[in-house]
Amino acid sequence: MSDEQQNSGPPPSQIPLSAVIGWPIAHSRSPALHGHWLARYGLPGAYVPVPVRPDDLARVLKVMPKMGFVGANVTIPHKEAVLKIADIVTDRASLIGAANTLIFREDGQIHADNTDGYGFITNLTQNAPDWQPAAGAAAVIGAGGAARSVVASLLESGVPELRIANRTRIRAEQIKADFGAKVVIYDWAQAGNMLEGATTVVNATSMGMLGHQPLKLPLDALRPGAVVTDLVYTPLMTEFLTEALRRGCKVVDGLGMLLHQAAPGFERWFGHRPEVDAELRQAVL
Structure with missing residues (x-):
């Protein structure tokens, strides 16, 4: 079993939370996307937009796991900055120079990946x-x-x-x-x-x-x-x-790229591999 599998998902007593963080973030379609999957599969959890100023990024990421967050998506302008904050960075995120998916591991470490x-x-x-x-x-x-x-x-x-x-x-x-x-x-x-x-x-x-x-x-x-x-x-x-x-x-x-890049993060946070289909496209549109 990989580190990702061992450390994905919340403790059983906790409702998993995830988020998309950016500045600004109100325009993001990710909450509709992940919310659709959570409802469709009847999973406990929530996915919320969190506006984070660049100066606050490191502090916010350190406190999110203590609030019940198991991970987050990252968008503009934070995709490069999170690489300096994360404890573990995948090879592809390092090569690309940006991360869009974070996993908050049970050992307290932040794992950064790029699924774009x-x-x-x-x-x-x-x-x-x-x-x-x-x-x-x-x-x-x-x-x-x-x-x-x-x-x-x-x-x-x-x-x-x-x-x-x-x-x-x-x-x-x-x-x-x-x-x-x-x-x-x-x-x-x-x-x-x-x-x-x-x-x-x-x-x-x-x-x-x-x-x-x-x-x-x-x-x-x-x-x-x-x-x-x-x-x-x-x-x-x-x-x-x-x-x-x-x-x-x-x-x-380009909509399919948004939908498919979200699937690996959802699976890691909520423990279920989601489907990308016409129903999802309509929900996000």
Whole structure:
């Protein structure tokens, strides 16, 4: 039995609590997601949004286990900072440079993991079951924290080449330095060129999200049949996905990544592996 299994779940006398912590946090859909699972499986427990200022993060994390919390999800702006506070950091969280899932162990230690890459790949394979990562290059737009999760998971899945473009080139260069020779950097002005021959294309920026600037990228080089996905899920069908669909691509929206990345944490905290299905999508939407 692994350390995670031994230390997941609360003492039998305690109702397990979990949370999503961020600043701000009111917009998060995670409480609806985990609340749906708790109700669906009839499990004791609660999942709540907890707004935490950056200056208070370490103090809050130290006191949460004493209040009955068995773990937490972490979102902006704390995903990098928790790595310095956690006692145990998984290899993938360390490589990505961010954590989104915490387990408060019975021995008092904080275990930090990153399940974003798992959520990303599981969403792709569920909604594009014919996707073959080794069939051609992958092109990733963006080089922030979410992009690092995507890059790590795509390379692990076996893509032969990973092309990346970011408005600030130095962040793309850092990804190449961290992830190695398969990463090829394209200047932002030439980002449209990296789509040529790519069989997997990912928007890992917030461009195209409601209230954000649109993703202005020429899509002429997109090949029909390529799998195109957007991490943005408000709206579900972004202009980027709509145009890719028009060009004959297989498109996958970003909501599934949110749903799938939540499942490992839920299982560790509440002791039940949850299902990601149409009913859950509706509950979260």
